[in-house]
Amino acid sequence: MAEKQIDTTIVADVRESFGKGAARKLRVLGKIPAVVYGHGTEPQHLALPGHQVALLLRKKNAVLELKINGKTQLALVKDVQKDPVKAIIEHIDLIVIRKGEKVTVDIPVHVEGESYPGTIANLESTTISVEAEATHIPERVTVNIDGFEDGTQIHAKDLELPTGSTLITDPETLVVNIVIPAEVDLGEEAEVEEAEGVEAAEGAEPTEAAE
Numbered sequence: 001m002a003e004k005q006i007d008t009t010i011v012a013d014v015r016e017s018f019g020k021g022a023a024r025k026l027r028v029l030g031k032i033p034a035v036v037y038g039h040g041t042e043p044q045h046l047a048l049p050g051h052q053v054a055l056l057l058r059k060k061n062a063v064l065e066l067k068i069n070g071k072t073q074l075a076l077v078k079d080v081q082k083d084p085v086k087a088i089i090e091h092i093d094l095i096v097i098r099k100g101e102k103v104t105v106d107i108p109v110h111v112e113g114e115s116y117p118g119t120i121a122n123l124e125s126t127t128i129s130v131e132a133e134a135t136h137i138p139e140r141v142t143v144n145i146d147g148f149e150d151g152t153q154i155h156a157k158d159l160e161l162p163t164g165s166t167l168i169t170d171p172e173t174l175v176v177n178i179v180i181p182a183e184v185d186l187g188e189e190a191e192v193e194e195a196e197g198v199e200a201a202e203g204a205e206p207t208e209a210a211e
Contacts, residue, residue, distance in 0.1 A: 008065050062076075
């Protein structure tokens with residue numbers, strides 16, 4: 001069953017009151033304080049519908065179509081501030097964008113498949129930076145590691161980027177490293193414990209002799 005698409009059109013109210021008290025009242029009403037700026041425009045302080053926006057923010061680099069006083073404005077979610085304890089959204093920063101414009105964003109790296117038996121895949125870089133069209137930002141970049149053996153390293157330059165995206169991250173950045181997990185040598189541990197026991201016994205001899 002296909003996932004239901006969430007409407008990205010947001011009816012935003014212009015805020016006239018500011019400060020922690022005013023923001024708290026907005027959140028009680030189910031709204032989220034926000035500010036949108038960029039392209040030489042004056043920053044606009046807004047109140048956004050909380051539930052709808054929270055659902056849209058599940059997708060990284062969400063683009064919202066804001067309806068402000070009857071006018072439409074595209075905006076990219078730049079920063080989301082959350083209460084560290086209650087995990088509620090306290091404030092959102094938005095950047096004005098235009099169709100066809102290129103923006104630099106961080107997109108997550110997704111690993112699929114299984115490396116050679118006995119090895120593990122360490123994800124060294126969870127995100128990479130790319131330049132993409134503002135209205136067609138990719139959700140992620142996927143790396144298939146099926147059958148890759150110990151010692152295989154995948155760098156940013158090796159990734160297959162989504163159509164229309166250009167790599168901004170240093171091409172030599174290590175993204176995935178295939179290794180054999182380090183094993184604890186129980187034989188060595190036993191030798192160390194035995195040596196420590198001998199040292200302890202030798203240290204105790206003078207005391208026993210004195211007695």
